[in-house]
Amino acid sequence: MSGTSSFSEAAHVALSNSQQRRNLRQATTSIRAKRDAAVGEVDQWEALREEGRRIKDRTMRHLDVHLERLEERVTAAGGHVHWARDGDEANAIVTRLVRDAGSDEVIKVKSMTTAEIGLNEALARAGIVAHETDLAELVIQLADDRPSHILVPAIHRNRAEIRTLFRRHLADTEELTDDPAALAEAARRHLRRLFLSVDVGVSGANFAIAQTGTICVVESEGNGRMCTTLPQTLITVMGIEKVLPTVADLDVMLRLLPRSSTGERMNPYTSLWTGVADDPPDGPRAFHLVLLDGGRTETLADEIGRQALHCIRCSACLNICPVYERTGGHAYGSPYPGPIGAILAPQLAGLRDHTSLPWASSLCGACYEVCPVKIDIPQVLVHLRGRVVRQAKQDGWRGRVAGERLAMETMARVFASRRRYEAAQRTARVTARAVTRDGLVRPQLPGPLGAWLSSRDLPAPAAQSFREWWRAQPDQSDPDGHGGAA
Amino acid sequence: MRIALFITCLSDTLFPDTGRATVDVLRRLGHEVVFPEAQTCCGQMHANSGYQVEAVPLARRFVRIFGDPSFDAIVTPSGSCAAMVHEQYPRLAALGDDARLADAIAELAPRVFELSQFLVDRLGVEDVGAVFPHRVTYHPTCHSLRLLKVADAPLRLLRAVRDIDLVELPAATTCCGFGGTFAIKNAETSTAMLTDKVSAVLHTGAEVCTGLDNSCLLHIGGGLSRQRSGVRAVHLAEILASGA
């Protein structure tokens, strides 16, 4: 169905959360300015974006070749490659690997992919504790909350909330202030112990280079380096779309990502590793790469929708989005919120699961303007709306969508004929008289008009339409004549 | 030049003054204006709401009506509807698997202009002789800004208006929250966006908020009116046609 109940209902709650509204307004305003400055420094930014788009497009068109190459290189470098058709299969693989390593806990780098497949929950069911080590992920985990942003999962929480949380859950925090530096220090002390003792690390991947079999993780805090360097066993779970053919392609991405993401020239740490390093030994002694489909191949089959797979998770589209800024990420009901979430979540999980998301946008296009790999998000949104409607048609138009469909089909008939259109104009004018006062439609009406009138006045149809005025002119010229053309 | 006016269903029905103003401005510049009366709606609402299949016949219809080779240009007082022809029509042709439609659109689209772009970029005119002694702020509507890329064409026209007190709108490029059916399907989020747009407009102390799309102006104006702010939303064409 093409209703929007789930997003709009969630937004209803989120919009009145004044603290979250303020946190998000502050955060998005500041990050937008930083991004603008960082991007403004690059002379040929638009050419670079176009190159980013081209690389991703070209890579997707031969995804099988690049994945096979990646597998071959990782294996040659002493790593093990596993394939997973869906999240459950990936979770089962990781669970088995952790058990085989003889561990009942793992340290984790923030990873969208493992959030998408619910890895932590799956591990917990198997009696394995997953420790999130990214500061914001730690906040989310301690608060038993859900991430609301792909880069800063706890963006909806402010410093005072985080202090309260740390005081409750972390040792030696009685004196903790809400100074972000003090909060970061508390997290540092808490996590250091885990970094030094847990022997299995789990990460996602920002990129994987087929040419060399190298995995790339881009981060700021250093927790990624800890998790990918210190444990004996490292397991990386990666969506199949993250592969890049060559190091030259990575070069372009590394010039696009940090500036778009955190508004920095470069992020503090970019880690690159190839299988198991043994000459000299450096880091984990066992490396496993899990390649996840999880709806990606289905997305790939949609020639317009597939560009959602180009996303490099910079979050610029979230930060610029006027809808996201106001509703926050939870309203999207998916680990991928914001504009990218609105096109990615329904495709990965299946269109029937997230029917409201393609409508969670005013199609203003600000996301497309900032996307470093030029994903035409508005185009995909509109395309997915069409798919949802056509699917509803196939399913026999159940539920509230039936009314909308009737209205749309009727209007399409009206617009298809000048005669019907002009008649409809006259009818609207006459009907409006009954509900109009001083030229404005009265605010108490049901249905779609009522939704408009909830916050906006609506002028009544003009006493004389433009075309009526035109016909009344003595010297007007109508190339069609006055006949009831079309 | 022989110019066909593409009025849009919204302006035809709710804002006829915009159409008259457009005709005035174009005639004042010495052009012949014709109004193909068979025109109705370009199909944007259908195309953007998931009813692309239903929009395909409307695209065909548009091409038939405006494809008359005697028209040197097709001009519309709507950035959004002009962008519909440029951006979405080719996609509708592809969806309808209609190569003839695709060709016809490719032939027609270069002659379809949003009004301010037509005046400044096509005709090279900035001063149309208007007088408008009011404080005005300009909201760049999203589709004119990001799809058509009208850039500063409207501002050039406004700066040339006599006696105008033009003031900059804070956070001007942020969407007002209209978004077609978005304003209805996600009315509350739309309202939250509108609230910020309205307060930005009020912050300028302007009497009039102008723009290139009566759809967005219906939204902003509806908010300004509901709050009894005393500020009006007025299409750019009406400012350009005034006072002379």
Added chain:
Amino acid sequence: MSGAREVVLARIRAALCDVPADEQAAPPTAFVLGDDGLEEPAFVLRSRFAARVEDYGARVTRVSVAPAAIRAAVAQACVRHGIRRLAVPGDVPVEWLPPGIELLADEPGAPLSRATLDETGAVLTGCAGAIAQTGTIVLDGGPGQGRRALTLLADVHVCVVLVEQIVGDVSEALAAVGAVLGQTRRPVTLVSGPSATSDIELERVEGVHGPRRMEIVLAG
């Protein structure tokens, strides 16, 4: 699990049925954007690099290439941070090492324990290269750099960068990184300033898990 492999690959091929069968998977691309500082003289790169690392909150000390000058700058950095013990890779140039500081050498055959690294507090290394445009140092496990854990657990990282190691932009550095990745299994780390987070209200805080202080000794 080979079942899953074949299934996923088959799904990909089916999804890409619109791609012409004879289309090349990787047409050679040679994408060079502008000159990005390619022809800039060393002194320009040096000062840009220094300014950009300082933007990240790192401290830069400029010295000549004379070993004594480097050694003195390292000694000063140790004084600034109250460092008495310094972890170093086994192959660090001895002439950089300041007197009066206890040195703990990390050798492939005799690695320092994680606990020792954690307690030592400071580390001195060289680097494989540096990027002026982004204020980045490249560590590739080559001479004078040691393994990754060495530069990770310490609280202070003192890094000697020779001016001749500075390149203009990311692309030049990545070309060198590509050679390492293509020919060895050595991991590579790009480091741009000290560890940082913006997770709390997007306010940048320097120093989370990696070294909180970064001292660059810029020689040449």
